[in-house]
Amino acid sequence: MRPSGRAPDEMRAITIETGFTRHAEGSCLIGFGDTRVLCTASIEERTPPWLRGKGEGWVTAEYSMLPRATHTRGQREAAKGRQSGRTQEIQRLIGRSLRAVVDLKKLGERQITLDCDVIQADGGTRTAAISGAWVALRIAVDGLIKSGALTEDPIEAQVAAVSCGIYQDTPVLDLDYDEDSTADADANFVLISGGKIAEAQATAEGACYDEEGLLRLLRLARIGCDRIFAAQLDAVKK
Numbered sequence: 001m002r003p004s005g006r007a008p009d010e011m012r013a014i015t016i017e018t019g020f021t022r023h024a025e026g027s028c029l030i031g032f033g034d035t036r037v038l039c040t041a042s043i044e045e046r047t048p049p050w051l052r053g054k055g056e057g058w059v060t061a062e063y064s065m066l067p068r069a070t071h072t073r074g075q076r077e078a079a080k081g082r083q084s085g086r087t088q089e090i091q092r093l094i095g096r097s098l099r100a101v102v103d104l105k106k107l108g109e110r111q112i113t114l115d116c117d118v119i120q121a122d123g124g125t126r127t128a129a130i131s132g133a134w135v136a137l138r139i140a141v142d143g144l145i146k147s148g149a150l151t152e153d154p155i156e157a158q159v160a161a162v163s164c165g166i167y168q169d170t171p172v173l174d175l176d177y178d179e180d181s182t183a184d185a186d187a188n189f190v191l192i193s194g195g196k197i198a199e200a201q202a203t204a205e206g207a208c209y210d211e212e213g214l215l216r217l218l219r220l221a222r223i224g225c226d227r228i229f230a231a232q233l234d235a236v237k238k
Contacts, residue, residue: 009172016029041133042112047111051109057112059114102137122176123178131159162188163188188200
């Protein structure tokens with residue numbers, strides 16, 4: 001029995017509220033259960049120095065967690081004067097995941113930055129951030145197309161992410177904090193609509209698993225991401 005009472009292949013409730021902030025070109029507040037992440041997309045008509053004059057753009061991301069997003073207050077990384085290794089890893093993951101579905105030449109010489117700020121954490125913050133960042137990016141690019149700044153859509157597919165794990169010898173989908181903190185193994189899958197895999201991070205923490213165990217986690221991830229893809233489309237249509 002999972003702590004939440006969910007079935008092994010059951011996602012937490014997915015909520016996506018678009019237009020959550022006033023000034024960003026694209027924004028949403030995404031929720032996976034009690035996890036809440038604010039995702040905003042900001043467009044700049046410039047590229048990083050190493051891309052100037054090459055006729056293509058860039059998509060990047062930044063990630064942060066508010067001090068009281070967790071059970072106890074964490075110190076702001078700005079106060080420490082440096083980002084943690086975890087923060088750097090996650091924001092690079094978000095950037096890679098979004099670039100996997102963007103034709104940077106069609107984007108033109110501009111940069112879109114996805115800011116993903118965790119307001120409340122209950123497991124799966126990086127996967128919620130990736131899934132919400134795609135929605136914010138989609139809204140921002142739709143604005144460029146509507147204005148005439150883009151004549152071709154640079155976004156080639158959807159991208160979503162979900163966590164899976166082995167909890168009490170059972171593969172389960174979409175781990176919350178209670179499961180994630182005690183799971184024998186956990187994995188994060190970043191999947192592209194159409195069936196391709198952008199990234200897979202899988203770690204055995206309490207017990208190792210075999211090839212079939214990994215495949216079962218991947219099958220659960222496909223179930224979860226299909227549900228996220230549907231929620232993303234519903235959100236951007238609104």
